[in-house]
Amino acid sequence: MENHNTEVTTNIQESITRFLASRKYSKIAVLVDENTEAHCLPKILDALPDHYLITIPSGESNKNLSTCEDIWMALTEAGFDRKGLMINLGGGVIGDMGGFVASTYKRGFEFLNIPTTLLSQVDASVGGKLGVDFHGFKNHIGIFNEPQNVLIYTDFYSTLPKEEVRSGFAEVIKHGLIYDAAYWEQVKTIDPYRHDWTEVVSHSIDIKKKVVTEDPFESGLRKILNFGHTIGHAIESYFLEIPGERLLHGEAIAVGMITEAYLSHKLTGLSKESLEEITDFLIKVYAPKKIDAKLFEEILGLTTQDKKNEGGIVQFSLLKEIGSCTINIPIGIPDMIDSLFYLNERIG
Amino acid sequence: MENHNTEVTTNIQESITRFLASRKYSKIAVLVDENTEAHCLPKILDALPDHYLITIPSGESNKNLSTCEDIWMALTEAGFDRKGLMINLGGGVIGDMGGFVASTYKRGFEFLNIPTTLLSQVDASVGGKLGVDFHGFKNHIGIFNEPQNVLIYTDFYSTLPKEEVRSGFAEVIKHGLIYDAAYWEQVKTIDPYRHDWTEVVSHSIDIKKKVVTEDPFESGLRKILNFGHTIGHAIESYFLEIPGERLLHGEAIAVGMITEAYLSHKLTGLSKESLEEITDFLIKVYAPKKIDAKLFEEILGLTTQDKKNEGGIVQFSLLKEIGSCTINIPIGIPDMIDSLFYLNERIG
Structure with a gap:
């Protein structure tokens, strides 16, 4: 996998102009949804030469092959x-699907990612995971491929609902927990509603890059990034379909991190104090709701369909201590159920 | 792109057994169409452990995203x-589509190619071009990726109509013309209806590998493989939709090689003697039909949609002499029309 450049910039138009000046393209397409068309496109329009604008409907429910076909057809x-x-x-x-479409149109042409949310800047922008959902399975069809470049501009957040920024913050928290105890100490002081993110985003991208560079195809180390995501994804998927109950990605991952910190305490040596510290902070920031115990089994059944699992066993990435994560811990449904009871109890 | 192994074998079951013994897979799928299920699968069945058989309808018209979805769903x-x-x-x-599906399911798992036709053995088996057609555009959606291994077994040809073997022979002829004058001398002596192919297939695979290894993503040298394919593909696409007029791939490429040899004589130095030698041999083997001059413009218009063209100009790969090919020769429709008139005249 080729290494791409990530540039954190305070002048997005200048960065785009410099990128385009260094290359020669036959045509340029700009992929947006109705939100980024309205709110983000105006911030870069002066830097764009003639281009084809491709607008798709926003939201995870449109991240599928049918939308890909629309984009392939437009191209x-x-x-x-x-x-x-x-x-x-x-x-x-936009980043996952646009990258997949570009990488598969006529066997691939170059793409430039300009992620507009905190979540996509610190997570999806690094690691080359591209693709779409398939009949309800997240990112089921896709490939690994890197954009030519990624431009990071935190001023886009001003166009976002505050909950979206808070959602992205969950990945920042995770980076501290799995890799960098000193960073966690800093992260704990952040108020996600009023923070200047440039430095934090740079540091989080650096952490993710270090992990991904050592293990591009997720055969080992990279799995530490799954902390909070096994139960978190199951919860996200379950409530996706329930009107009024839908969670943002980071809200689900926050719950996933509480439950998986519980499992870390039970199974991989995370201290009681660290578990409580993590739980307290995540409950303070995300104020999660209790989950009805009658739903536990159905929700947790979804963990066995995660694509990282091999041979039907659910493998977790769990904390040994804050700043250190271990991988491939097999866990059964009963322990997972315990962790959801712990969550409910702590929400109080 | 990782390099894969190609093994030409006279005992396919033993080769499969050896391949599987050296690796550990959680599950095995076997992708076939109704023809290879009936005629080829029995030849390897004893070597296969428990597996999931996925049968798709045969033919280029099913090489599309809809069939991919069926295979992804089966997996x-x-x-x-x-x-x-x-x-x-x-x-x-099967090779192009199965490889694409395997390379994109959960971001990719390994695949083993067992091509069953002369064409797929000497062409599709090497080079990592995977994908499907899209709204009539050939191989429009796809990626570059290599199988874990390719097993070549020429005894499968006994299950094929003779025209299929003759069709694959066109790629063998091309390998001589573009890369190896001595091979062309040998190729000229082959009667495609009664030949033992093992040695020829090995040599053709070696030529293709040499070319592809030097230029995996088709930025330069690899384009010599397109000789005969620019006009050839246009003719193949045009007649695909016309009942009773449909050409096999090699039959269309044979016509493409005659017309592009004519352009080579006109523009890149191929001698008159070589042009006639090429034309005579291809007409003898393929007995092509004349093409109605009223259709020339519509057929040739299809050349501008070939994915190898950049910026709307049609780039040809043409012969300088037998055994040597040059690339990126821009050609307009009038010259192409001349080449079709030459074809008709020589068919007589």
């Missing part, structure tokens, strides 16, 4: 060849 | 994870 109709460029302007859905 | 329902193996048993459609 075909505009006569794109393999010397084109796609600029993905948006959150994780 | 999902069978609970495949990233430690699975897909065995693609069939011609180019």
Whole structure:
């Protein structure tokens, strides 16, 4: 996997201009959803030469092959060849799907990612995981491939609901917990509603890059990034379909980190004090709701369909202590149920 | 791109057994169409452990995203994870599509190609071009990726119509013309209806590997493999939709090589004697039909949609002499029309 450049910038237009000046593309497509078209595109428009704007409906529910077909068709109709460029302007859905479409159109042309949310900047922008959902399975169809470049501009957050920023903050918290105890001490002091993110985003990207560079195809170390995501994804998937109960990704991952910190305490040596410290902070920031115990089994059944599992056993990434994570811990449904009871009890 | 192994074998069951013994897979899928299920699968069945058989309808018209979705769904329902193996048993459609599906299911698992036709053995088996057609555009959606291994067994040809073997022979002829004048002398003596192919297939695979290894992503040298394919593909696409007029791939490429040899004589120095020698041999083997001059413009218009073209100009790969090919020769429709008139005249 080729290494790409990530540039954290305070002048996005200048960064785009410099990127385009250094290359020659036959055509440029800009992929947006209706939100980034309205709120983010105006912030970069002066830096864009003639381009084809491709607008797709926003939201995870449109991250599927049908939307890919619409984008492939738009590229075909505009006569794109393999010397084109796609600029993905948006959150994780735009980045994952736009990258997949660009990487598979005529066997691939270059793409530039301009992630517009905290979540997509610290997470999806690094690691080359591209793809779409398939019949309810998250990121089920996809490939590993890197964008030509990633431009990071935290001023886009001003266009986002505050909950979206708080959602992205969950990945920042995770980076401290799995890799960097000193960073966790700093993270604990952040108020996600009023923070200047540039430095934090840079540091989180650095952590993710270090992990991914050592293990691009997720055969070992990279799995530490799954901390909080096994139960977290199951919860996210379950409530996705229930009107009014839907959680943002980071809200689900916060709950996942509480329950998986509980499992870490029970099984991999995380101290009681650290467990409480993690739980207290996540409950303070995310104020999660209790989960009805009648739903536990159905929710947790979804963990066995996670693509990182091999041979039907659910493998967790758990903390040994704050700043250190271990992988491939097999866990059964009863222990997972205990962790959800712990969550409910602590929510009080 | 990782380099894979190609093994030309006279005992396919032993080769499969040896391959599987050296690896550990969680599950094995075997992808076939109704033809290879009936005629080729029995030849390898004794060497296969428990597996999931996935049967798709045969033919290029089913090489599309809809069939991919069926295969992805079959893998999902069978609970495949990233430690699975897909065995693609069939011609180019099975190899291209099965490889694409395996490379994109949960971001990719390994696949073993067992091509069953001369064409897929000497062409699709090497080079990592995977994908499917999209709204009539050939191989429009896809990626570059290599199988874990390719097993070549020429005894499968006994299950094929003779025209299929003759069709694959066109790629063998091309390898001589673009890369190896001595090979061309040998190729000229082959009667495609009664030949022992093992040695020829090995040599053709070696030529293709040499070319592809030097230029995996088709930025330069690899384009010599396109000789005969620019006009050839246009003719193949045009007649695909016309009942009773459909050409096999090699039959269309044979016509493409005659017309592009004519352009080579006109523009890149191929001698008159060589042009006639090439034309005579291809007409003798393939007995092509004349093409109605009223259709020339519509057929040739299809050349501008080939994915190898950049910026709307049609780039040809043409012969300088037998055994040597040059690339990126821009050609307009009038010259292409001349070449079709030459074809018709020589068919007489």
